[in-house]
Amino acid sequence: MLETMGKVEEIIALNDNDKERLIQILLELQKEFRWLSREVLERVGKKLDVPINHIYSLVTFYSHFSLVPKGRHVMSVCVGTACHVRGAERLLDSVASAVKCKPGCTTSDEKFSLDTVNCLGACALGPVMVADGEYMSNPTPDEISRKVESCE
Amino acid sequence: MSEVAIRINTPEELESLRDKVISARDPDATVVSVCTGPGCLAYKSHLVAENIEAELEKHGLADKVRVSRTGCHGFCERGPSVVILPRQTCYLRVKPEDAEEIVKTTLVEGGVVERLLYEGSDGVKIELEQEIPFYKHQDKVVFGVNKYIDPMQMDDYLAGGGYRALAKALTKMTPKEVTEEVTKSGLRGRGGAGFPTGRKWDATSRVEADQRYVIVNADEGDPGAYMDRGILEGNPHSVIEGLMIAGYAVGSTEGYIYVRQEYPLAIDHVLYAIDVLRGMGLLGENILGSGFDFDIKVHKGAGAFVSGESSALMSAIEGRVGEPRPKYIRTSVSGLRGKPSSLNNVETMANVPLIIDRGADWYAAMGTEGSKGTKIFSLVGKVLNTGLVEVPMGTTLKQIVFDIGGGMRGGKKFKGVQTGGPSGGVIPEAQLDLPVDFDQLASAGSMMGSGGMIIMDEDTCMVDVARYFLDFLADESCGKCVPCREGIRQLVVVLKRITAGEGREGDIALVEDIAEMMKDSALCGLGQSAPNPVLSTLKYFRDEYIAHIEEERCPAGVCKPLIAYWIDPDKCIGCQKCAKECPVDAISGEKKEPHTIDMEKCTKCDTCFRVCPTKVQAVTKITRAEAEKLGAPRQVEEAGA
Amino acid sequence: MSDTVTFTIDGKEVSADKGTSLLMAARSLGIDIPTLCHHDELADFGACRLCIVEIDKGGWKKIVTSCLYPVEDGLSVETESEKVIRHRRTILELLRARWSEMPRELIEKYQVPEDRMETESTFCVMCGLCVRHCSERKGANVLGFVGRGTERQVVAHEEPALKYCRDCAAENGMECLAVCPTGVVVNDFALSPPHMTPKGTKARPVRARDNENQEEVNKLIGD
Known part of the structure; x- marks a missing residue:
């Protein structure tokens, strides 16, 4: 915990304790810890003199912030329009049943998180998903389960 | 990095640096341009580049041939794309293991690797990039330079004339003349509604203030549009130069680039470019000795479509929730920190240096009466050639979809094209001859938006498309005003009901009441335009809505509760492919005997339909009524999320 | 006088200080415009949209929110045009789906339909x-x-x-x-x-x- 708070203070200091940089600070913290805990948010609020209701309005407004720990493996399914017309919903269903968790959720053993993203800018590959950084173009249910099984 | 941090203090010093860069380069030298845009990177084009370099080393060509890792070339469908300059030999779908043959055959022996060339549907192979139909019908004024530019090499941008426009603006033109030139060019904002850029600058510059701001909106949020990413990742300096010129024109010393954090490469490239410019004195105080001071800050967006709205974006830069501001006052009068601010899209900014460099008349000669210049579109969906394309305004939809896009995938029938993202609409086949510009798209009930073009074929359900966009907006609306928050909620309820076959009489009238109210009464542009996808599909594809409601039938065979999968026993050859792939073991049958699907077990994942050999096509989608006749259970709730 | 403007609301000519909202100007005339999220002592919010009115600016008609829109010279404002009534009815219908105990007088005055929308009464209309x-x-x-x-x-x-x-x-x-x-x-x-x-x-x-x-x-x- 001490170490965590040290990092929080460091990141805030690197941003000149500037209230205007609140979103930038939270993005850096999200990147550092992969989620934002209540303790971290409370510290940020105290340090920058931003009330807790403002902090929570902000972190629950922007989709990039996660307020729960993310899984060790992240599956992102693109649900952009181009992928949608090429069957993204079907792909999402398949991935959800393979990792046994709903879109936007993390499995209780914190092994998998399943996210949807609005456009990966890889429309030619649609429907496309990214499994731990690896792009998969229109995978079959079989390919998905093989990928899922390969995750530790 | 090859950049030498020498300070450039005058336009003359800039020109002599440019001369040095150009003269150090042999115009006939071979350069291997490897696309490292997002689509190609997904197919490991970074390894292609690495392997080509290693092979060059092996053949002792490392000093003679340069490998350039560039931004998006455009032809994403057939990526990774490798273009060998100056000849323009274009290799497509290049794999890392192809490097050896490319280097040996082309770079050592001067031949061509036939198998990596473009091959049309007629079987004819084409070697040169500009002769490939996808590229031949384009006019790549802004985007064409991408293949010559490594975004991490300032020299590449300088060699192409970079920052010449800035020098011209700062030393030969007054801010007013710059604005007038942009106004005269007819440039309109590429981000959405197409507001004239010059007029926006003029309005911002006229407001009395101690500071004004210029901001680039790179929060490309339209799902299915990625041209801004293509420009910012591939040619960051063009956007920065445009922003600097805008800053000079409106009287600002501080610029912002608001980039969504989902584009980490774009952020890296922009930050790097800014660093280089600071080192050279091209950002900072007294730029080029002109007395103009300017610096740029990068703000990362944390993921909110509504932040594309100008006042919401400015709130986000101030570190607050990105909600639209409840005020009838333009951000050009009171924007970021209450100061006059001009917000321009990435593509708009990339056009600015070209206009200043080559003049408004050159620019205004391209395009239509009301929309000048070119526009970059992301041509995606069910079209054969997916990618980023740039055409003069006024090019018809038909030319874009068929000449450049190569028509539909799998020989399907064209049904419509969705433009303008969640704020736009669908344009039907009957309007394929529509010349694409701001005004024509608006009069057809859609809009330009940022330039996403999603092509739909006969297998796309228009009610489902409308539902898709509303679902998107239900999550992306800020939720502040009643028309948008509650209106979208009810529209989603009705459309889900219709796509589930539970539509009621009066549903269409209800949708229209809510939609009309939202258009007039919502707080911001997002809410006002949110009903467009449903209104335009109702306008052109009303019969599909009626089929869902009155006949419980999805004509495109998309809406899961309204279809079932059935194997035609007369066609099935018993190859067992579908049975093997079925994730829920719903298919049974002996080898070489017709198979059957257990409709109670079937989750309608479409796998069997996709794996059934095209010559056989025994797996068929049937309607709910037909399935019930065959004894299938009736689905009460909609399957899936 | 440059800091007052003259315009009409529902056909009546009014003068008001620059910066005044249409809502305030209407209320000073005794014209009732319904609001939910507006409060004289709190910052503008503009969320409920109940107070919409139709303005005519030299022939250019537009629906605006009266609590936010500042008075302008020569404006012609209609607080209950056919369009305003129609849209206000739909807004109330949306709110009613969240607020089962919406006052009868509002429901009756605007003839708010009851059963077209999916109701989920949370009683919070997010007026803030x-x-x-x-x-x-x-x-x-x-x-x-x-x-x-x-x-x-x-x-x-x-x-x-x-x-x-x-x-x-x-x-x-x-x-x-x-x-x-x-x-x-x-x-x-x-x-x-x-x-x-x-x-x-x-x-x-x-x-x-x-x-x-x-x-x-x-x-x-x-x-």
Whole structure:
């Protein structure tokens, strides 16, 4: 915990304790810890003199912030329009049943998180998903389960 | 990095640096341009580049041939794309293991690797990039330079004339003349509604203030549009130069680039470019000795479509929730920190240096009466050639979809094209001859938006498309005003009901009441335009809505509760492919005997339909009524999320 | 005189100071325009859109929100044009789906249909009056929005609640409740004010409290 708070203070200091940089600070913290805990948010609020209701309005407004720990493996399914017309919903269903968790959720053993993203800018590959950084173009249910099984 | 941090203090010093860069380069030298845009990177084009370099080393060509890792070339469908300059030999779908043959055959022996060339549907192979139909019908004024530019090499941008426009603006033109030139060019904002850029600058510059701001909106949020990413990742300096010129024109010393954090490469490239410019004195105080001071800050967006709205974006830069501001006052009068601010899209900014460099008349000669210049579109969906394309305004939809896009995938029938993202609409086949510009798209009930073009074929359900966009907006609306928050909620309820076959009489009238109210009464542009996808599909594809409601039938065979999968026993050859792939073991049958699907077990994942050999096509989608006749259970709730 | 402007509302000629809103100008004439989220002493919010009116600016007609739109010379304002009535009816219909006890007079005056929409009565219409009162006027920052889009909610945060709510309630009775226009939440909230939040709950919904709703909030804020 001490170490965590040290990092929080460091990141805030690197941003000149500037209230205007609140979103930038939270993005850096999200990147550092992969989620934002209540303790971290409370510290940020105290340090920058931003009330807790403002902090929570902000972190629950922007989709990039996660307020729960993310899984060790992240599956992102693109649900952009181009992928949608090429069957993204079907792909999402398949991935959800393979990792046994709903879109936007993390499995209780914190092994998998399943996210949807609005456009990966890889429309030619649609429907496309990214499994731990690896792009998969229109995978079959079989390919998905093989990928899922390969995750530790 | 090859950049030498020498300070450039005058336009003359800039020109002599440019001369040095150009003269150090042999115009006939071979350069291997490897696309490292997002689509190609997904197919490991970074390894292609690495392997080509290693092979060059092996053949002792490392000093003679340069490998350039560039931004998006455009032809994403057939990526990774490798273009060998100056000849323009274009290799497509290049794999890392192809490097050896490319280097040996082309770079050592001067031949061509036939198998990596473009091959049309007629079987004819084409070697040169500009002769490939996808590229031949384009006019790549802004985007064409991408293949010559490594975004991490300032020299590449300088060699192409970079920052010449800035020098011209700062030393030969007054801010007013710059604005007038942009106004005269007819440039309109590429981000959405197409507001004239010059007029926006003029309005911002006229407001009395101690500071004004210029901001680039790179929060490309339209799902299915990625041209801004293509420009910012591939040619960051063009956007920065445009922003600097805008800053000079409106009287600002501080610029912002608001980039969504989902584009980490774009952020890296922009930050790097800014660093280089600071080192050279091209950002900072007294730029080029002109007395103009300017610096740029990068703000990362944390993921909110509504932040594309100008006042919401400015709130986000101030570190607050990105909600639209409840005020009838333009951000050009009171924007970021209450100061006059001009917000321009990435593509708009990339056009600015070209206009200043080559003049408004050159620019205004391209395009239509009301929309000048070119526009970059992301041509995606069910079209054969997916990618980023740039055409003069006024090019018809038909030319874009068929000449450049190569028509539909799998020989399907064209049904419509969705433009303008969640704020736009669908344009039907009957309007394929529509010349694409701001005004024509608006009069057809859609809009330009940022330039996403999603092509739909006969297998796309228009009610489902409308539902898709509303679902998107239900999550992306800020939720502040009643028309948008509650209106979208009810529209989603009705459309889900219709796509589930539970539509009621009066549903269409209800949708229209809510939609009309939202258009007039919502707080911001997002809410006002949110009903467009449903209104335009109702306008052109009303019969599909009626089929869902009155006949419980999805004509495109998309809406899961309204279809079932059935194997035609007369066609099935018993190859067992579908049975093997079925994730829920719903298919049974002996080898070489017709198979059957257990409709109670079937989750309608479409796998069997996709794996059934095209010559056989025994797996068929049937309607709910037909399935019930065959004894299938009736689905009460909609399957899936 | 450059700081007053002259225009018409429902055919009556009016003069008003520059910067005045159309709503204020109309009210000074005794013309009633319904509002939910507006409060004279709080910052502009513009969320409920009930106060829409139709303006005519030299032949160019447009629907605007009267609480935000500043008076302008030569404007012609209609507070109950056919379009205004029609849209206001739809807005009320949307609100009614969330607020089952909407006052009869509103329902009758605008003939708000009852059964076309899916109702899920939360009694909170997200007017933000309580949130703004608590932050802007009291500086307590107990109440706040969380989430966005159709998932948006108003919650009370425990930490500042323990600090401020008891005193605020003792002085004037729960002020946040006094500004709430929908009433039902008032009773619910008053029975168990924020500082009496159950142990272990870091923030709780302001609207009708049932377990499901508390779970939604917990999920939103990650607790």
